[in-house]
Amino acid sequence: MPSQVSIHPGLDRGVKAGRADFNGGTLVCACTERPVKVGIKGTVFHNHACGCSKCWKPEGATFSVVAVAPHENVTVLENGDKLKVVDPTALIQRHACIKCGVHMYGPVERDHAFKGLDFVHPERFQEQGWPEPTFAAFVSSIIETGTPPAAMAGVRSRLRELHLEPYDCLSPTLMDVISTWVAKKAGTLQE
Template sequence: MRLLETEIVIDAPPQTVWAVLDDIECYPEWNPALPALRGRTTVGQKVTGTLRQPNVPEREVNPTITRIVGARELRWLSQAPGGVFSAEHIFILEPNANGGTRVRHNEIFDGPMADERWPSIDTNLRTAYHALNHALKARAEALRGETALLHPAVDRDASAPPAGAFTARCGCASEPVEIEVNQAVAHNHLCGCSKCWKPAGAAFAQIAVVPAGSVSVVARRDKLEAVDATQKIERQRCKACATHLVGTVSDPDHHFYGLEFVHPELAIDGYKPKIEFAAFVSSLVETGTPATGMASVRAALGHAAIPAYDAFSPELMDIIAWHKVKLAKAAA
């Protein structure tokens, strides 16, 4: 058995380094040793691609993924027929005290041909893996430094008008839909889910709630339509510009029954309530944000002092859980 060991320290969190390693479709953009790799990186699956190293002809590889520990470890195994040669490729990601990652990039070679090939492995392949390590470092550190656009409201100074009421309009330049909200909003937050309307270029929506009956449509009600009538939160949008104006809940057993949902950024009279938290942050990946960009998103939320959750805030989650208990007691 022979062991090829390399390592590098990357000034980016393991989450970002892992996202780069696991996104094999993008290998052609940065990976000099494995410029092409195709397949699905799940345990038991084969991936196919090309291995490139100096002084050695480029060759096809088709290893099997053998171990995945998200953001910590990735392994795949290549085997020659008859057991004459095997190579287990290993990436181990270790968080360090500075918020970065120590990457141990190793490969274990076994079989009768391992000793025969070792001189080339120890020079040519080692050189290729060092180049891969440095390219991985450059890629991850560049991504870590990207700035995420959370939502335009994040950069505004929050205010709290005494009355709390406001008027909001859709995005139409002429004949906009207009609503009046006669109560101050509560639980104003950023939301990363796929159902909420987001302004152009923003990663998040901005959503808040008011008591049911607080919202009146005062102009162009005829332009409103339901986004999806099957959803528990019945969102209404402008037919022309697709801006969401209000969401209602008609199911009396729903945990948000008695509330209406509004978008405070649509206020036309300077209403700028404080953003309390960000919800469903991980859902951004499902709606198109690259996994490689999530560390930047979370860093931007931290810089803005906005607590980030992958569901609702703990306060709302506790309320929802208690609501389920109430329904269960009533049904008993």
């Protein structure tokens, strides 16, 4: 019997598998008038549930759902005048709608292993079939947003029920990408 711990309204009834032929679409903010629309060419990668305190989360969500796309595949289509960077000092330059608050895309522009990637919330696609989340990142961070530490075992158990392996940082693959980038920059790993 599944746990009653709520993760995200779009995941609580089970993680729906994406379509192998998903080829992008349009992200739409929550505004009913002049919604911001952002086009994504191609698919998204590394989709995951994120517990960090910086990601946008819909009402009732403990975790966000976030993935990445190459920056050159992301284009503001409509009402870009409503976008503002949430925190100009952050690594991820989250562009949010100033009316509804939805984070539409977040490029990494400074020198980092993720430079050239934009973070997006695939649940905002108007199209169905985007790749499903495959892990949970920054799980411990939900304590920072009010989850009692005593609830964490239940949260991790629920994530595993949903087949989202919980990590207190990123998945091993993404941590390897970061460490490889750091080693190459330091000269300890040759290309």
